[in-house]
Amino acid sequence: MQQPLTPGGDAERPIMSTPAVPKPHSREEVSGDARSVAVVIPMPNDPPWELFDEIPSDVAIIVSDDSNGNLAMPTRDNVYIYDYAAQEAYAGPHYEAMPHRSAASRNIGHYIAYREGFDVIVALDYDCGTRPGWLESHLTAIDKVVDAPAVRPLLDDGWVNSIDTPGFYSRGYPYEFRAEDRSAVETITATGEVKLNMGVWDGILDLNGVDKLQGGEPGDPMLASPINRIALGNIPVCGMNTAFNAEITPAYYFLPDLWINGWQLSRHDDIWGGYVVKKLMDVRGDLFAYGNPVVAHTKQTALERVVVLEQWMHLMSMGFYGLIDEAVDEILPGSYADMFSHLVEELERGISRSTLPSHYLWTYGELVTWMGRWARAFQ
Structure with a gap:
């Protein structure tokens, strides 16, 4: 050691x-x-x-x-x-x-x-247990693929659900997209280079706390394919079991907790940071895979506490994503460090002209300040 x-x-x-x-x-x-x-x-x-x-x-x-x-x-x-x-x-x-x-x-x-x-x-x-073949599965997934199975939302701004268990959605999947017509996806193929692979979990699934209180815990993500699929669209990026090419590190930043009027914003760190890196991967044409390896998730925080920690995330997610989308529209393909630095600049401009509630904008501004510090670490 x-x-x-x-x-x-x-x-x-x-x-x-x-x-x-x-x-x-x-x-x-x-x-x-x-x-x-x-x-x-x-x-x-x-x-x-x-x-x-x-x-x-x-x-x-x-x-x-x-x-x-x-x-x-x-x-x-x-x-x-x-x-x-x-x-x-x-x-x-x-x-x-x-x-x-x-x-x-x-x-x-x-x-x-x-x-x-x-x-x-x-x-x-x-709190995630590895199984035989865990690392090899990750490394196999991070590679060039040809005609790999892929899942694409039918809506341009739609989402892919990494849990195939009917009626359950992975943590961070927006409630705004859970209606049948807004959650619809199609199965196609994709060719390119996978730069990030997200393995999932069993035992204790990564769901929103309020969903667990309401619907229970299925314990099995019921992966519909033994072969990892490519997510062509938005996907909740859980950071508990991911592998990635080091080159994307400058754009893959887990966002810190904040306190907003005495109430903690938490459990957004990987979801919101993952939204950013996935958008910049899309700009570059790099691919995001999900599925295996599956780890054993062994610890459940008290759901009453989880619900409190996630409340601001649910309320503020769509505003954050909208600002990211507007900023990404201005970004051209480049190195991940350069794209992330440019994103920070565009976010600052976007926040300055946004009409979202003031406490939302304060929160986004604080997060962008942290993102700016991360960007400077790679300059």
Whole structure:
């Protein structure tokens, strides 16, 4: 186990100004796939490390320590733990772009993996259990495809549902699009290069809390295809089990929690950040796949709390998406860093002329400020 030892810990910890960092290496001898891989896991507290037994030992695990130094030593090697001091030592002036105390704390891990030159980054939640073939499934999906099965909404601004269980929708699927005529999709094919693969989950599905309170928990996403499908349109991008080419990292930013008039905006981090990166992938013509690998999701936060945390997300999503859509209309294909930076500029202009409620605009403005910090980290 390799762990950066940083100021702010107990007295036995030596002070290090430069944290230890993982180094990419070809995995061709191990797996036949030469791409280097880093797995990033945000941890607010200690997980059962056996959840990660199927992560190959030669693959580095980068832990964003959201307990700030209170995690126990991991039970495996090749783990790099970054508490807040270590994050600041690594990121320097760009530490201000790294949120804490939410799932968005994983951004620092993605930033480190990108800066160190890894080819593929895998985002995994600390309560998700890996299964045999988990990593190989992700890597197989991130590749060029020809006539791959694809799902396209019939509406131009429609959505793809990553859960095939009838009557259930993945977290973040807008209520505005759940009527039969507005949720309709067609099955076609797609050719291109997959840059992001979203695996799904079983056991505890990633649904809106209010949906679980009303309709229960099916426990099985009932994937309709053993082959991963391409989402041609909007899709709720859950960040619990995704793998992506490192090149998209500058545009894949998990948004921080905010407090709005004493009420917390939360659980939007991956959904709204995923909406942004998917739109910019569309500009480039890069593809988004979903389906396998399926992880075992093992933890359910109290639904009463989840409902409270998600309330602002439900209210504010469509306004946010509208601003993103208007901004993306002005963006030409380019590097992901350049497109994201341009997006921030267009969002600032869009907010300044929007007639949405003032507290909505304050919230969007705060988020764009964070996005600007992330954009500058890649300039």
